[in-house]
Amino acid sequence: MTEQDDRRKEALFRYGVLGPLISRPLGRGERKRLLRDLAAQTWTDPHGYPRRVAAKTLEEWLCRYRRDGLEGLAPLPRADLGAVRALAPELVALVVAMKREDPGRSAPLIKRELELAGRLRAGQVSVSTIQRVLARHGLSGPALELQRPARHRWQAAHANALWQADAVHGPALFDPSAGRPIRVKIFGLLDDRSRLVPYLRAGFHEAQADFLVVLAGGVQRRGVPDGVFADRHQSFAGSDTELACAQLGSRMILAQPYDGPAKGKIERFWRTLRAHVLDRLDPALVTTLDDLNARLSAWVESEYNRRAHEALDGRTPLEAWEADAAHVRWIDDPALLDKAFTATFTRRARNDSTVQVQGRAYEVPPHLRGETVTLGHSLLHPERLWVDDRGARVPLREVDAVGNATRARRRAGEAVTPPAPRTGLNAVEAVLRRMTRRPDAGREGA
Secondary structure (H helix, E strand, O other), X not given: OOHHHHHHHHHHHHHHHOHHHHOOOOOOOHHHHHHHHHXXXXXXXXXXXXXXXXXXXXXXXXXXXXXXXXXXXXXXXXXXXXXXXXXXXXXXXXXXHHHHHOOOOOHHHHHHHHHHOXXXXXXXXXXXXXXXXXXXXXXXXXXXXXHOOOOOOOOOOOOOOOEEEEEEEEEEEEEOOOOEEEEEEEEEEEEOOOOOOOXXXXXXXXXHHHHHHHHHHHHHHHOEOOEEEEOOOHHHHOHHHHHHHHHHOOEEEEOOOOOHHHHHHHHHHHHHHHHXXXXXXXXXXXXXXXXXXHHHHHHHHHOHXXXXXXXXXXXXXXXXXXHOHHHOEOOOOHHHHHHHOEEEEEEEOOOOOEEEEOOEEEEOOHHHOOOEEEEEEEOOOOOOEEEEEOOEEEEOOEOOHHHHOOOOOOOOOOOOOOOOOOOOOOHHHHHHHXXXXXXXXXXXXX
16 A cells, blocks of 8 residues: 555545534534544544544644645645655665666565675564665566566567577587587577477587578478578578578578577477477487487477467467468579588698598698688588689598508699790809810800
């Protein structure tokens, strides 16, 4: 109950007590008699307590009513309204500063911290006193909620209008290239409208190339999305991802920093995936990435995408997606897909004209040794690896160490530089001719 409510109820109580005095005209001497009779009665006040009112007080109420009406019966506001008498002003300021410093501090925690710091004695103030201080400075729970950005339920207009993208950690599996167990990362896509999962895949890395493999799988299976919504992790915000989306005609939309709730739908999907699959994997049967990906794919395609969804009015994600099939855009040109899904990365070429890619050695042209080179490969055809040699894509092959043992060596530039023309000049021969006074000594170099 607020201070204003208390004043209004008290005014109504006083009006009720004065009832006989204001409800009808009074004859000579009747007012004094009624005041005496009313003062002798016991009344129940707005808080449920018995109260008796002196005749002089009743007479004062009557005068105020005749002058100001019902408002005149309301008690005068307290002069210290809004002040916290249990706390000194400097402590009030400290409580406010503590809450502003850390909005997560609750009133009980603020009280306890002040007691531990010796600023309050144990039991000196109650938690409700701290709460009143915060409320009067607009720092209570409801007031803080109003300061947060508004968040409304929304969904895309049709299937493939927007895919949400994200990654989650899975179990630890043995990585042959690292020689030890590595916790896998699962990239996934979720259609915002239908809740359908176009594709997801587990891998040992969390880089652009790993996400682009998943995006390529989703495009091949479910068409091209108009937009892809993800957080600002480098796997989503890198130049290769941006280029792939641009070539596909999709917008790459990045969430604001620390705004996890914006991707609420796919976050909810991860909870379902963990509860139904990841937390129930048999370590004896799932030992490789292929084992895990087979189970992920089987569950998504046969269970999740075909199970009725509450948010879809009882339809399955697959049914909701197929209902919008007219909006699905497909790319039939393999060359365009291959161009869009090309990952690039850099390596430093070694002095033996090789580069290392995922634990394997590949040969580069000898004139690139010692340089930092740009390598690329098609995500649709990972076996195709190339190096950018001044704008030209030179296919690479894996090093054949045994074959190189008998391979002919040539000096750098030998195959492309023609032999220098002979001038016939030689200092040693010229000296010899002078010493022996040969007849042709004066025609040196002729």
